[in-house]
Amino acid sequence: MAGLVIILAVFWSLCILSIALLRWNEVRYRKKGLPPGTMGWPVFGETTEFLKQGPGFMKNQRSRFGSFFKSHILGCPTIVSMDPELNRYILVNEAKGLVPGYPQSMLDILGKCNIAAVHGSAHKHMRGALLALISPTMIKDQLLPKIDDFMRSHLSDWNNKIVDIQEKTKEMAFLSSLRQIASKEASSISQSFMPEFFKLVLGTLSLPINLPNTNYHRGFQARQHITSLLRKLVEERRASGENQEDMLGFLVGEENKYKLSDEEMIDLIITILYSGYETVSTTSMMAVKYLHDHPKVLEELRKEHMAIRDRKKPEDPIHYNDYKSMRFTRAVIYETSRLATIVNGVLRKTTRDMEINAFTSKIKELYKSSSCTFKQS
Numbered sequence: 001m002a003g004l005v006i007i008l009a010v011f012w013s014l015c016i017l018s019i020a021l022l023r024w025n026e027v028r029y030r031k032k033g034l035p036p037g038t039m040g041w042p043v044f045g046e047t048t049e050f051l052k053q054g055p056g057f058m059k060n061q062r063s064r065f066g067s068f069f070k071s072h073i074l075g076c077p078t079i080v081s082m083d084p085e086l087n088r089y090i091l092v093n094e095a096k097g098l099v100p101g102y103p104q105s106m107l108d109i110l111g112k113c114n115i116a117a118v119h120g121s122a123h124k125h126m127r128g129a130l131l132a133l134i135s136p137t138m139i140k141d142q143l144l145p146k147i148d149d150f151m152r153s154h155l156s157d158w159n160n161k162i163v164d165i166q167e168k169t170k171e172m173a174f175l176s177s178l179r180q181i182a183s184k185e186a187s188s189i190s191q192s193f194m195p196e197f198f199k200l201v202l203g204t205l206s207l208p209i210n211l212p213n214t215n216y217h218r219g220f221q222a223r224q225h226i227t228s229l230l231r232k233l234v235e236e237r238r239a240s241g242e243n244q245e246d247m248l249g250f251l252v253g254e255e256n257k258y259k260l261s262d263e264e265m266i267d268l269i270i271t272i273l274y275s276g277y278e279t280v281s282t283t284s285m286m287a288v289k290y291l292h293d294h295p296k297v298l299e300e301l302r303k304e305h306m307a308i309r310d311r312k313k314p315e316d317p318i319h320y321n322d323y324k325s326m327r328f329t330r331a332v333i334y335e336t337s338r339l340a341t342i343v344n345g346v347l348r349k350t351t352r353d354m355e356i357n358a359f360t361s362k363i364k365e366l367y368k369s370s371s372c373t374f375k376q377s
Ligand code: HEM
Pocket: 100, 115, 116, 127, 130, 271, 272, 273, 275, 276, 277, 279, 280, 283, 337, 342, 343, 346, 347, 370
């Protein structure tokens, strides 16, 4: 009997403590001028619900509070906008102080020189360095032939097998990017690199709490492994003096007008791997699903590809002109991107206090996206 009383007492104390904490956190952010919404738990906010439910979390909050509401996600007090007109305003007004504002975990793990962490002239420089790697000439002469070659080997042993498309598209996105970055070394480093990279990705979508066994801690450790591996690659490339035709070769090469320090180079490579991973793998996976669901579209796509193949020998590569001529394929890619909505939100912060949508609170940071806008207050 005494045991039951103790259990009940502990249970009720925990309930009261939880209610008090939740209430305290709401009151803390009930400043004049902030939009309606809930702030969840101290420190954790509503991160768990946000990560578990994804777009469903935003839709649910919108049905309760309207298209402009406050929350607390990924370690930041945040304001979410799901208002298309306001989102447009936020997207085109970087000059007014609405700059990219990614969560702390992402900035820590992707590095302080990554493109999402830098603004103004530093952003321009990093962006220029990235665009030089994916210029039309680079796509034509380097990227496309490597993708073609990689995809042939990636698809070569699927016959008469049950494959997990999600797993295969993830491998594809990571391994094809790695081959673009370091063609010669990719096959020898991929096995040790890939698990570390997956930990890094998870870490960027976690609360920035550096305790053992947290995703953030594992992600941060993975970043250290990846950084030392990449540093070694850069040093070996410089020492060899060879002119390799891949992204790393271009970055360390003399003809590259965007000179980067080793640290910037490493953060840029991590950014390329990271940005092209979830986006490309999920889009490709959804393309397979949509083609499966629409056999007539698949038939038409096959016709377009077979017409190109018929003009070539089996071992002949795909050329840039072949790719340009794929009108139907391009329509399938656009429609897949439209339907799959891979990027559900983008993040912005404000560099000064601002009045947005008639709310006059002291907003220091802001997140925005294609469908939602988030602000950190
Ligand atoms: C289906 C594929 C992709 C989708 C849907 C996608 C979507 C997006 C979106 C919505 C943004 C804007 C983010 C913002 O404004 O905060 C963005 C930016 C960016 N993406 Fe992608 N992306 C894709 C593929 C890639 C790939 C393959 C790369 C690798 C090079 C990449 C690299 C980047 C970079 C570096 C930025 C930041 C640009 C800047 O700050 O100037 N993306 N992407």
